[in-house]
Amino acid sequence: MSQPTVAARRRALLFPTLRGYRREWLGADLLAGLSAGAVVIPQAMAYATIANLPVQVGLYTCMVPMVVYAMLGGSRAMSVSTTSTIATLTATTLVSVGVAADSDDPIPDLMALTLLVGLILLVARLLKLGSLVENISKATITGVQIGVGATVAAGQLPKLLGETENFSGHGFIRSIVAVVEALPGANLATVLLSAASIVVLVVVKRWAPRVPGPLIVVAAGILLVALSGIEAAGVELIAPVPTGFPPPELPSPAHLGGMLPGALAIAVMALLESAAVARGIRKPGETQIDSNQELLATGAANAIGSLFQTLPSAGGFSQSAVNQGAGARTQLASIVTAVLAVLVALLLAPVLSLLPQATLAALVLVAVIGLIDIGALVRFWRISRNDFWIATITAVVGLTAGLLPAVAVGVVATLVVVLRELNRLRVVTEAVVDGVLPIRLEGPLYTANVLANENAVLSAAAENPGIRAVALELSRLSATSVTVLDTLADLDRELASTGVELRLAAVPAEGAGIARRTSWFAGLEAQARVYPTLDEAVRAPVSPPSS
Structure with a gap:
């Protein structure tokens, strides 16, 4: 056969x-x-x-x-x-x-x-x-x-x-x-x-x-x-x-x-x-x-x-x-x-x-x-x-x-031009809804730019005092690495230290499959902080802060 x-x-x-x-x-x-x-x-x-x-x-x-x-x-x-x-x-x-x-x-x-x-x-x-x-x-x-x-x-x-x-x-x-x-x-x-x-x-x-x-x-x-x-x-x-x-x-x-x-x-x-x-x-x-x-x-x-x-x-x-x-x-x-x-x-x-x-x-x-193309x-x-x-x-x-x-x-x-383009931050911050700050990462996340993206998200959260959660859309996270996942876990800890909850939205199946191998992402799913869409992540009620 x-x-x-x-x-x-x-x-x-x-x-x-x-x-x-x-x-x-x-x-x-x-x-x-x-x-x-x-x-x-x-x-x-x-x-x-x-x-x-x-x-x-x-x-x-x-x-x-x-x-x-x-x-x-x-x-x-x-x-x-x-x-x-x-x-x-x-x-x-x-x-x-x-x-x-x-x-x-x-x-x-x-x-x-x-x-x-x-x-x-x-x-x-x-x-x-x-x-x-x-x-x-x-x-x-x-x-x-x-x-x-x-x-x-x-x-x-x-x-x-x-x-x-x-x-x-x-x-x-x-x-x-x-x-x-x-x-x-x-x-x-x-x-x-x-x-x-x-x-x-x-x-x-x-x-x-x-x-x-x-x-x-x-x-x-x-x-x-x-x-x-x-x-x-x-x-x-x-x-x-x-x-x-x-x-x-x-x-x-x-x-x-x-x-x-x-x-x-x-x-x-x-x-x-x-x-x-x-x-x-x-x-x-x-x-x-x-x-x-x-x-x-x-x-x-x-x-x-x-x-x-x-x-x-x-x-x-x-x-x-x-x-x-x-x-x-x-x-x-x-x-x-x-x-x-x-x-x-x-x-x-x-x-x-x-x-x-x-x-x-x-x-x-x-x-x-003909190779000497001055017109080009x-x-x-x-x-x-x-x-x-x-x-x-x-x-x-x-x-x-x-x-x-x-x-x-x-x-x-x-x-160099390609890397500069890839490293350009594409962090889009939307209006706060019921204490939740929606943020879209419209560029790919990889080792060379993930720290800059983390800092941009933390800056956006600091510029909106009083928020209780950040809803982060990761629709471009089809492929990922340990460095990226560890940095996202660090972002979660940094936000939590200021009383802000991190929610992830629209994580592609390929990226989620890799991320589940980490205890951090598995814990995030167990706490129902991973959502199919950004809108659902924004509309979900915010848990009261722990005393």
Whole structure:
């Protein structure tokens, strides 16, 4: 009897977007998968260069993570590979532990980082922390993205001038210095190719958004090298791309401790970006996005993908928008994209080796410029100065101290705002009725604010001399702790010492169940001082004071 139930649960867990699949959806999913692939494959290859990694790493990231997310993820149209934010944080993390400088083969360290990100997300899923991570505000994300956009854009400028090294992982200031150093030796042919690629990408994005601009630019760059010999004019090409799948390697444990802060930042941004994209493209009537399910799917995509030399992965907005715009109905479209990436790796590696570095740099530059959202800062200033300063400080820290400190500062600033809001007293005192003072606690009670609430109730009682009882509504006490209950017991004693009786009202069943484990609350119920509603607590007769 139990076996069918277990099997049913497994079926419900795997490929949730394919349940109830209709044959008429197949054509739309195939077209969407091919359309998204035309954008995401060249884009992911370009993002690999942000971290000074071979372009095939970006290509591999379009395979396994997409299939794993399709098996477990809840968004019908989200396309999962890497993003500019995550690629930049990956570059920063690898540089911070010395991988870029000390290692001839960064792939084992990349695998360890991606595996660490996946494990962090899976642990967060076990602890059901999806909703907790969502407390990180849009202002924090905007600040990080502005820092990422400016840092990556500055890091690509030397490549657009003919410099071969990428500086994004070294921060915004070092990238600007590299631009100044590269100017005297700028290669004219590279500059012209870069400018033409940027113009094509901007024009296509602005006036023909359904056309895969990245694919056009990549194909044009390859054809230019193959037919014109522009390489002889000093245009640098990417490193040769190996044919086939990644060779087996094991993750390196050498820098795990040093990479942990970066892995935490990447995990946070992976969930936030995935959740934002999934909710942003969700259509009315589709299943609501479950943050804990997204933790599982994104965590598994990273953990399993790490064994295949992938970058940390998350939902990307641009390819997901293309996927949805082309009519994707389910995650079958992502599986089609992954198959296309496999075919590219098997058949087109020699062709990809003709790709100019400047073409990929132009693709990255145009993609990340959109992250510098000054309009969002203006909106924050107009609506919420707190959000404005969180976003601004996060962006400034990202541009000066680095992106990992920026994520930390943004998260801490958001938590401070959340805690300040939770700690704000919401004690509402009503008019005294027959010697009973009604008080509503309209905010949650927890360890950090219960003493302040107790003092507020005692002050309200002191401001109403002659009262014989305080009726305290605790409708928000669904969950409680020993600290909270002990403080309420202390409030009872303090009021009793002044001849005032404490009555509790509207205590939720969950909170009352925990509170009954204390002798104080059990005694309160025995004395009939716990009431279903505040009105009943106020109307009940007051016992005469004991002599």
